[in-house]
Amino acid sequence: MHDPQARMTVLFTNAWLLTLDDAMTAHERGWLQVDGATITALGSGAPPVIPGAEIVDCDGDFVMPGMVNTHCHMGMSVFRGLGEDVDDRLYRYILPLERKFVSPEMVRAGSALSALEMIQGGVTTVADMYYFETEVGRVCDQAGLRAIVGQTLADFDPPDHKTFDEGFSRVEDLVAEFGNHPLVTPSIAPHAPYSTGREVMARIAQWSADHPAVPVQMHLAESTLEVNWAQENYGKSTVAVTAESGLLKPNLICAHCLQFDDADITMMSEHQVCVATNPRSNGKAGRGIAPVEKLLNAGLPVGIGSDGAMSGNTLDLFSQFAPVSMFAKLIAGSRKPLPAAQVVRMATIDGARVLSLNLKTGSLEPGKQADIIRISLDAPRLHPIYDPYSTLVFATMPSDVTHSMVAGRWLMRDRKVETLDPKKALRDALQVAESFKAEMRAIDQNR
C-alpha cells in the first residue's frame, strides 16, 4: 500500500481551473493548493506563497477533477480488438478463451495494462467487475487509482468459481483484504439478472443489507436475450424481476440499461438506482442506445463507463464523449440535448455520485481528495476555445492529459507514469495475447 506524502504541499498555478462544483465555477487564471491527500484551497488571482511547496506552473492548461470510469473490466484489455466484427465472437472465441486462460496472472497482466492506459487518459477512479478481483484491487493499489473492485458471480461456469458459494467466498476474501483500504473499495458483482437468477439475486440483496458499505455492480437490460429471459420465466421486465429480488437499491450500479421502457425508468427512479452508460460498447455491438436523457429527467444519477477493452477498445472517457452526446442529439433530432458541460459532469462529479464517492472525488473543492488531472492545450485542434466544455467533449483526446494525481499522490507527471512500469505492463499483456492467438488459430482450424 502506498505511504502518502503526509503533509507535502503541491501548488498548481496559472491553471484554467474547471472545478465542476455545483455552480460550475471556473477560473481562467486560477491556482489550487493540495496538502497531503486533500485540496485545501483554490482561487483566482495571485497564488499564496508557500515555502517548500512543489509548484506546478500550468501555463494556462485545463486543470480539472480526474475522470470517473463507472464501468470497466480491467482484466480484459488483453482481449482488445479480438474478433472485431465477428458476430458470434462471444461463443466462438471469448468464452472458450476465458475458460482456458483466465487466471490470477492473466487478470493481473490485463489490469496493469488497463491501469496504465487509464492513468494516461485522465481516469483517476474506476469501477471494475471481473474474476480473481483481488488481483485487480492489488493492481489498483499499486497504480494508485481510486477503485471499486467487484467480484463477479455468475452461473455459466465462470473461470474462478464453480458454485455461488465459492463465489461468495471470493467476495468475502476481497472484503477482508480491502475493507479498510483508503482508495480501493471491495464490491459484489452479480453478472446480470439472467446469469444470476432471481433467488441468488435475493441472496445477494440480503448479504448486501448486512454489508451496506459494499457497493453492488450488475449488467442490466443489456440485451434482448435478457429481456426474453425475464418475460419467459416471470412475464415481467428484467428491471421488475430485479426489483422483486430486493436488489434495486441506491448502492446498486447498473451498467448498460438499454432495454428500458418508461415503467422501468420509473421503477429505477423510485429506488434511486445508479446507472453507468457505455455508449461506445453498446454502439459497436449494435445493441442499442441507452435513454440517457430520460434517465436524467427521471432524476437518476448517470455516469459514463468504458466497458472492457474487448467491447469498447479504449478505457479513457474522451472516447465516450462524442458517442454519448451524439446519441442523445440523434434521439431528439436537435443539437441541444445533453450539453457539453453536462457530459463533463457525467464523467466527473455525476460519475462519482453513481459510485457514492461524490463526497470524496469528482470536483475540485476544499476538503475533497486531491484527484486532479492537467490537460495540455498545445494541440492546434483544441483551438479556438469558445467554451472549455465543448473543447473537452469534442476535441480533447487522452494524449492531451499530461498530469494525474489521486489523493495527492502523483500517478503521472509530464506524460511519465510514476506508479507502474509501462514496458513491463505491455510485455506481460502481449505475452497473454500470444497464447490467445495460438488458441484462436486452433479454434478456427477445428471448425
Add this chain to the structure above:
Amino acid sequence: MHDPQARMTVLFTNAWLLTLDDAMTAHERGWLQVDGATITALGSGAPPVIPGAEIVDCDGDFVMPGMVNTHCHMGMSVFRGLGEDVDDRLYRYILPLERKFVSPEMVRAGSALSALEMIQGGVTTVADMYYFETEVGRVCDQAGLRAIVGQTLADFDPPDHKTFDEGFSRVEDLVAEFGNHPLVTPSIAPHAPYSTGREVMARIAQWSADHPAVPVQMHLAESTLEVNWAQENYGKSTVAVTAESGLLKPNLICAHCLQFDDADITMMSEHQVCVATNPRSNGKAGRGIAPVEKLLNAGLPVGIGSDGAMSGNTLDLFSQFAPVSMFAKLIAGSRKPLPAAQVVRMATIDGARVLSLNLKTGSLEPGKQADIIRISLDAPRLHPIYDPYSTLVFATMPSDVTHSMVAGRWLMRDRKVETLDPKKALRDALQVAESFKAEMRAIDQNR
C-alpha cells in the same frame, strides 16, 4: 509552389505496411521505396541497399496511405465549438459572423490552422468548399496537401459574391490559378439544391460539361428543410430535382446524403455519383444517420469527411471511425456490418475514388504518388493488436501519427510539421476568434 526533390530516394524499413491495394496486402515487416514524388517499390524481407537514400526505420510502426478527407470547410476552423449545443446558432451567430468577418485574411487564417491539424492527424488529401477559395488553394499549396478546392455558389448573400455571375467569375479565377497545379485541383461547389435552385444547378451542369476536369461538390439531402423545399416547389425528392438539373454525374461529390429513400439511392447509383459521409457532424447536429451500408450495397463510392470544425470539431478521420462504424452496426443491430478494414478503405482508397484521385493516391502501390503516413504503436491503448484495421478504427488517435508525406515531400517528421509555422497559424486563428467573441457578446446583449 513547392519545388519537388526531383529524384531524392526515401526508404521506409521495418514497417508494418498496410498497402490498401485491392488484395489488402499487408507486410508485418515490410519496406517501401520512394523516388521523387512516386512509390517505386515495396515488399517484405530485406530492403534494397540504396546509397544516399534517406532511411526511415519504422520500428514496426504502421505505414499506410495518407487519409483522404472527402468533405471539409477549412476556413471555418476559427468557428470550432462556437455556440455548441445552441439550437439556433446558425442564424443567431454563424451567418451574422460570416457576413461581417469572412475575408481573404480570415479564410487564410482558418485554412492554415486546418491544414496544420490535418497534417498532424494523418490527412494528406482534402476536398474543401468555402468562400475566397483561391486562398484555400494557396494555403494547401504551401502546406503541401493534395486538395480539391471548391468555390461555393449560393443565393443567400454569401460573403464573397452578390450574384451567381460574380460567383462564376470567382470559379474562373480559381481554375486559372490552379488548373495546372500538381496537387491542388480547382472545383465548383453549389452550396446545396435549395440554396442554388434548379436553374442555376442546370447552368452549373452545362459549365461542368465544358470543364470535365473540374469536380463538382455539393451538400445533398442534409436536412428536412431541403426535403421540404424540393417537395413544395417540385413535388419530388431533392435527389430527383438535382437529377433533372443534369448535375448528377460521376464527377459530383455529394456531402451528407441523410434524407434518402431507396429510390434516391437507385438514382444516385444509376448516375454513379460519389458520396462523402460526415458521421460526427450529422450526429452532433442530431440531423440523422446516412444509410452507408445501403449506399455501398448499391455500388456507390463512399468516402468519409470531417465537415468543417464548426460542425464536427476535429478534422482528422480517426474521430469519424467509431461513429461511422457504430451507426452502421446500430442500424443493423449487429456488430458485423461495415468491418474495420472497410472503414479504413473508406478513409483511403475509397475516399480517393470519391474524388477521382484513386489512380494517384489512396493506396501504397508502385507507380502511385508517395502519399504516406507513419503511425506510432507506442501507446499502450493500441495493444494487443489482433487485427491492424481494428486497431486503426477503434484505438488509434491523431496523436499517434508521427510522419506525413505527400508526393514524396515531407509535411511532418517525428511530429514536427515542416511546411507550416504552427505558432503563426495558431496566433492568426486566435486573433480572428477574438473578433468573433466580441461580436457574439454584442449579439447576445442586443437580443
